[in-house]
Amino acid sequence: MLMINLTYSQAIESAVDLKMKTRLQQIQEDLYAKKGAGSDFLGWLDWPSSLPDDFLSKIEDTAKAIRDKADVLVVIGIGGSYLGSKAVLSALSSYFPKDEQLEVLFAGHQVSGEYLKQLLEHLEGKEVVVNVISKSGKTTEPAIAFRFLRDYMEKRYGDGAAERIIVTTDAEKGALRQLAETKGYERFIVPDDVGGRYSVFTAVGLLPIAAAGHSIRKLLDGAKEAETTYREAGPDNNPAMQYAAIRHHLYVQGYTTEVNAIFEPKLSFVQEWWKQLFGESEGKEGKGIFPASVVFTTDLHSLGQFIQDGQRNLFETFLLVKEAQQDLEIFETPEDGDELNYIAGLSLQEFNHIAHKGTSNAHLSGGVPQLSLTVDRIDESQIGHLLYFYMLSCAYSAYLLGINPFDQPGVEEYKNNIFKLLKKPGF
Numbered sequence: 212m213l214m215i216n217l218t219y220s221q222a223i224e225s226a227v228d229l230k231m232k233t234r235l236q237q238i239q240e241d242l243y244a245k246k247g248a249g250s251d252f253l254g255w256l257d258w259p260s261s262l263p264d265d266f267l268s269k270i271e272d273t274a275k276a277i278r279d280k281a282d283v284l285v286v287i288g289i290g291g292s293y294l295g296s297k298a299v300l301s302a303l304s305s306y307f308p309k310d311e312q313l314e315v316l317f318a319g320h321q322v323s324g325e326y327l328k329q330l331l332e333h334l335e336g337k338e339v340v341v342n343v344i345s346k347s348g349k350t351t352e353p354a355i356a357f358r359f360l361r362d363y364m365e366k367r368y369g370d371g372a373a374e375r376i377i378v379t380t381d382a383e384k385g386a387l388r389q390l391a392e393t394k395g396y397e398r399f400i401v402p403d404d405v406g407g408r409y410s411v412f413t414a415v416g417l418l419p420i421a422a423a424g425h426s427i428r429k430l431l432d433g434a435k436e437a438e439t440t441y442r443e444a445g446p447d448n449n450p451a452m453q454y455a456a457i458r459h460h461l462y463v464q465g466y467t468t469e470v471n472a473i474f475e476p477k478l479s480f481v482q483e484w485w486k487q488l489f490g491e492s493e494g495k496e497g498k499g500i501f502p503a504s505v506v507f508t509t510d511l512h513s514l515g516q517f518i519q520d521g522q523r524n525l526f527e528t529f530l531l532v533k534e535a536q537q538d539l540e541i542f543e544t545p546e547d548g549d550e551l552n553y554i555a556g557l558s559l560q561e562f563n564h565i566a567h568k569g570t571s572n573a574h575l576s577g578g579v580p581q582l583s584l585t586v587d588r589i590d591e592s593q594i595g596h597l598l599y600f601y602m603l604s605c606a607y608s609a610y611l612l613g614i615n616p617f618d619q620p621g622v623e624e625y626k627n628n629i630f631k632l633l634k635k636p637g638f
């Protein structure tokens with residue numbers, strides 16, 4: 212079942228011409244032969260299909276144990292160590308969680324003393340488990356948050372704190388790994404060959420997602436389906452290649468900003484994850500498309516003006532959802548004081564489909580090239596498929612630019628600068 216449906220405002224063939232097809236086929240060959248730049252970090256490529264069942268059972272057992280003993284799970288991490296699970300949880304969870312559900316909160320994704328202080332206050336009277344995630348085990352923001360959370364847990368639970376702290380990090384390296392061993396915390400491994408922003412299907416993403424009660428098996432089924440579908444398909448019927456090719460086609464014409472637009476706000480953290488994935492993978496050597504995002508119809512009343520009429524260097528990608536999980540219908544009122552009776556009977560999802568059509572036509576007439584990606588609905592399997600689709604497209608897209616998609620020298624530079632300014636020993 213193909214879930215990603217890609218359309219382009221011009222004919223797809225104009226972006227995927229013979230020359231482009233040849234380049235894509237070469238990239239595909241190199242990618243699966245693990246020959247391209249950064250190929251040491253291609254572990255994610257066949258990860259969904261190669262996950263052993265006992266690993267999934269271990270995640271599920273730990274997730275159940277978390278739910279049994281905690282009201283709140285605090286996930287500490289930044290960048291790829293937080294955005295994957297945050298994206299999936301925001302997409303799949305109810306907007307207003309029920310009291311009996313495990314609350315999943317995040318820390319260490321910024322350094323706000325106010326946030327951390329209020330988080331610690333919020334934990335009072337609740338049973339808590341902490342999952343601290345850092346592949347390198349030495350990133351400053353999560354390390355700071357974990358110092359406070361660990362202190363809180365030890366004061367509150369004494370020796371029992373060790374049973375309520377789970378560490379996800381490198382198998383061998385890093386301060387966090389060392390600390391986990393000394394303290395006897397349960398440990399999950401971030402595989403060597405999977406970089407942070409490609410790690411959502413490893414324990415980094417899976418444990419918080421499973422703890423919240425979502426089916427990681429269905430999520431992985433969707434990812435597996437994408438993995439097998441796109442592995443074999445060539446440029447004529449491979450949306451992952453086509454999305455990369457269209458982006459590239461637009462980029463060389465001067466469209467240097469991509470605006471990802473949604474009508475379902477639950478996907479706003481999928482957008483954040485997508486921005487990190489593409490921005491951090493492609494933005495190197497003076498190249499790359501700047502990834503931006505808008506939530507419609509909210510932003511039609513703000514950034515909509517710029518998209519319609521501002522600098523013409525942007526293209527728009529709609530991320531659409533066919534079926535709503537829940538909906539409401541506009542009903543008639545006798546007085547029609549708000550003058551909405553003319554749309555009585557229209558569901559809010561139908562309103563959004565019409566809003567999409569109207570927006571799309573307006574922006575097209577404003578000279579904004581457009582793509583759209585449509586998923587049938589928001590559920591575990593479709594989200595799994597979508598995230599895998601984006602990771603694969605991102606690899607194609609970066610390789611089309613001649614960029615290694617899997618390193619992040621710019622991020623490392625900022626980290627090292629901070630260490631120098633803080634006078635960390637050795638920097």
Ligand code: PA5
Binds near residue numbers: 290348353406408622
């Ligand atoms: O994609 C990446 O590699 C980065 O965004 C990292 O995920 C981020 O810097 C956090 O690193 P770490 O997991 O080592 O703390």
